[in-house]
Amino acid sequence: MLRRALRRLGAGIALIWLVATFTFLLVSAAPGDFATRLTDPRIPPAARERWRRDFGLDRPLPARYASWLAAAATGDLGSSWIYKQKVSSVLASVLPNTLLLTSLGLALELALGVALAIVQLRRPHGTGDRLITLATLTAYALPTFGVALGLVAVLSYRLHLLPPSHMLSLEGELAHGWARLPDLARHLVLPVVAIGVAGVGAVARYLRGSLLDERLEQYVLAARARGCSPRQALVRHALPNALLPLITMMGMSLPFLVSGSLVIEVVFSWPGMGQVMYNAALGRDLPLLLGGTIVATAAVVVGNLLADLAYAVADPRVRV
Amino acid sequence: MRSRAASSLPPTGSGAIGDNERGSEMRPDIRSTVALSSLLLLQGALACRQPVVPPPRPAPSAGLPLRGGQVIVATTADVTTFNEYQSTGEQGEADAIDLLFPTLMTEQPDYQLHPPSFAPRLATSWEFSSDNRTLTFHLRPEARWSDGVPVTADDVRFTFLAQKNPAVGSLGMEMKDFIKDVEVVDPHTVRFHFTRVYPYQLMDANDGHIVPSHAWGKVPFEKWRTTDFEKMMVTGGAFRLAAHTPQQTIVLDRDPTYWGSPRPYLDRVVLRVVPDLASQLAQLFAGQVNLVQAVSPQEADRVQADPDLRLVEFPSRMWGMVGWNNRRPFFEDRRVRRALSLGINRRSLVDTVFRGHAKLSSGPVLSSMWAFNHNLPQLPYDPDQAALLLAQAGWRDLNGDGILEHDGRSFAFDLLYPASNALRRQMALLIQADLARLGIKVRPVQMEFTSLIARTEAGDFDATIWVWVEGTRVDLTSEWSTPSPSQGSNNFIGYSNPDVDRLIAAAREEPDYSRAKVLLDRLQELIVADQPATFLYESTMLVATSRQLRGADINSAALFFNVDEWYWER
Secondary structure (H helix, E strand, O other), X not given: OHHHHHHHHHHHHHHHHHXXXXXXXXXXXXXXXXXXXXXXXXXXXXXHHHHHHXXXXXXXXXXXXXXXXXXXXXXXXOEOOOOOOEHHHHHHXXXXXXXXXXXXXXXXXXXXXXHHHXXXXXXXXXXXXXXXXXXXXXXXXXXXXXXXXHHHHHHHHHOOOOOXXXXXXXXXXXXXXXXXXXXXXXXXXXXXXXXXXXXXXXXHHHHHHHHHHHHOOHHHHHHHHOOOOXXXXXHHHHHHHHOHHHHHHHHHHHHHHHHOOHHHXXXXXXXXXXXXXXXHHHOOOHHHHHHHHXXXXXXXXXXXXXXXXXXXXXXXXXXX | OOOOOOOOOOOOOOOOOOOOOOOHHHOOOOOOOXXXXXXXXXXXXXXXXXXXXXXXOOOOOOOOOEOOOEEEEEEOOOOOOOOHHHOOOOHHHHHHHHHHXXXXXXXXXXXOOOOOOEEEOOEXXXXXXXXXXEEXXXXXXXXXXXXXXXXXXHHHHHHHHHHHOOOOOOXXXXXXXXXXXXXXXXXXXXXXXXXXXXXXXXXXXXXXXOOOHHHHOOOOHHHHHHOOHHHHOOOOOOEEEEEEEOOOEEEEEEOOOOOOOOOOOOOEXXXXXXXXXXXXXXXXXXXXXXXXXXXXXXXXXXXXXXXXXXXXXXXXXXXXXXXXXXXXXHHOOHHHHHHHHHHOOHHHHHHHHHOOOXXXXXXXXXXXXXXXXXXXXXXXXXXXXHHHHHHHOOOXXXXXXXXXXXXXXXXXEEXXXXXXXXXXXXXXXXXXXXXXXXXXXXXEEEEOHHHHHHHHHOOOOOEEEEEEEOOOOOXXXXXXXXXXXXXXXXXXXXXXXXXXXXXXXXHHHXXXXXXXXXXXXXXXXXXXXXXXXXXXXXXXXXXXXXOOEEOOOOEOOEOOOOHHHOEEOO
16 A cells, blocks of 8 residues: 555656656747847847856756756745746646646536536426536636636626625725625635536536436436435435536646636736746746646646545545 | 837737737837937937937826835736846836836937937947947936946946847847947946947947846856846846835835936836736726736726726837738739728728727838838728729629639638737638629638747738737838848738838938938838738827826836836825
8 A cells, every 4th residue: 555655756757757858848948038029229229148157047057957956956946037926926826726726616517517407307308408518608708808708708897796706895805804705705706606617517417418328327227216205315325426527527627726827817817826826938937837836746746646546435445 | 128018928818919908918118219319310410319308207297206115017928047148038027027127228209300319328438430320328326236236337348248149149239230339438438349330339339238257247147147137136226126016016125325307206017917817907997006017998987987087198119000911913013902901991990990099001100100101001991992903903793603713713811820819810701802893702711829930930811901010210121021031020910012121221221311211201112012911000199007107207208207206196
């Protein structure tokens, strides 16, 4: 067991190293560097060259890679060129915001998906089932920014029910402690719904399919024969088994949990990973890009591990 | 001061001279200056560099201004540092820094008739020595940092040392090249020693905000790059930093101990980060923000129609061109470049894309500058003349495919423009259509912005729709002099004309602005005759504010140019 755990850990670290190296090479190969954007008639062109030297961009690629790797191996991800802070503190300042938003979004997606699938299975192929299928498929097909902008247009600007953007209102930001909580909750509603709506279609469709299969299994029929109502047979007996594939699906969603959604963050002015990484990519902020990549890759590794563990717990036939 | 708005890294593709036409590049900050003051300059004397007393502030029009209140300004990107000497000069950052730290003087946006003059700020007066190599500033004795410590000549000298220190790596380091030293005469007198006499001495001395030596001097210059100066914020402006939530909000409160006059009416200025420009406008309409800095021309009518809003329009310092790669065989011949300019319906392009909110550009100097040559001929739209010039240059459609050929090559090339910039995509398509009529095949290619600059910088392009944001110092060296590999250059299009090089050097050294004007007039004629680029447009800035916000003189100098006079109408 210990050997197996160590092997998984080793494989995870190797994967992170591979992805980071690949990112390093890709970003270095991309045209332009951090100093490129200093192109401005008001800045002496000499300043641009000076910056290249100062950030070590004039050094050969292997040398730059070696010094980055040596530092990263000791846990030092360096300083972000754009934000002039430690990469770790930049990531630490935005990661919680992203996690809060995406985990609530995924939770909503899951809960709503499961609920819809159960409602649909009351009368499969009936009018309700078809309507819900149509609705979830439409939601799935809609572009995220469309959903987000639509929600803002109606609920914020027309009905004035919810704030259109940011994590806190101005008053909320100046408040302290628990007083912020209701304000935060109000600001969370729209982006969480936007994330949830986009994903609910997939969950509902997936679950409906597997529930339809499970429903005809012997053990469900046996449960019915023992006197369970159709609803009890579905929820208590068929559902746990039908949920198994969703564990994999959720495990695969972990990178999204960490990297966030650029579209949602831009529309809702949400201070998360998506925007920071997007800026880092545009500005060729190599240390920050690599730091973000490492966190996202680690999330993939952990996500897979958690999914496998969850599978093992849910299905005793599976061994981790 | 110098401005560096054009090189920024904000989200949603705004920023540098290319991403988002109406993004932060549309808030040019105007600080490059020619250091000659106006009054005596008109007499054409070198000894003209004297302080200029600004006109008394006009009385507000609608009754007495109300004290208090806050203004919420939408901005596309957060501030990454409040230390100007770590900054890459993003516009929002420069605006915030300008509210928090003092400069010696304030540059005035009066560059239409003469180089901009300066008004007192931290310095109450200044004078040059008889040989013009020494410039002495007299500082306000009552000036204080936010922690109560006096602002003194030591701070000015400390700031100079920071600006010059290679370890700090300030972008403006080269601005101080000709300043040998800054001498502390007494706590309220500071003297700049120059190594040479040149027209921009006052501007270069004024470049950069004064920072607190007693607070920031504790950090060795070698550690500035990795120091979070927000944790040691001691400010000396009309406002002080009250709160900063990363990527969300910067709250600046009026500093009750501010020493300058007049004191601001507003109690608070809030910079709210809203990366999406459409969301900024939506929040303005909903009253959640009070000021949007870059309204797109498409939205101008909607803003104007709203009774609660006011649209302020003024000439920006941004202008656009099609840069032809003068080194490539297609564009070597100036007859061809002229034909391309004649063959593009520039007037219609500017009217279509900007809906009347831009001017046709005619040459390398902005038409709002004193140095602009008003006799410059504006090239007309003349496809017949264009076809004639192309034929003279040897371009003919020999195989009847509708595309011109010369030496066995078809006249077909890529026109690069930044992705995520809708205005420039429209321009590219209009240019494609116009040139197709001449038998030239243009393929518009959109590129990620940093990649676009990198390719252009490397000379790896045929043509590009390019935008520059100019400072107020008229110096054509970096854009139009023959590129020098040793000094670097912004002349990516590879334009080279020895006469132009000579004149640029002479104009740069000429201390008398009326004599410089003669050289600059000739320069503009030469460059326009060569048409190294097709001059397209000078854009105007569209700033939207709440109608009840009064007193704001928002101009191309700075967003918060006269923030101390902003007030809410009763």
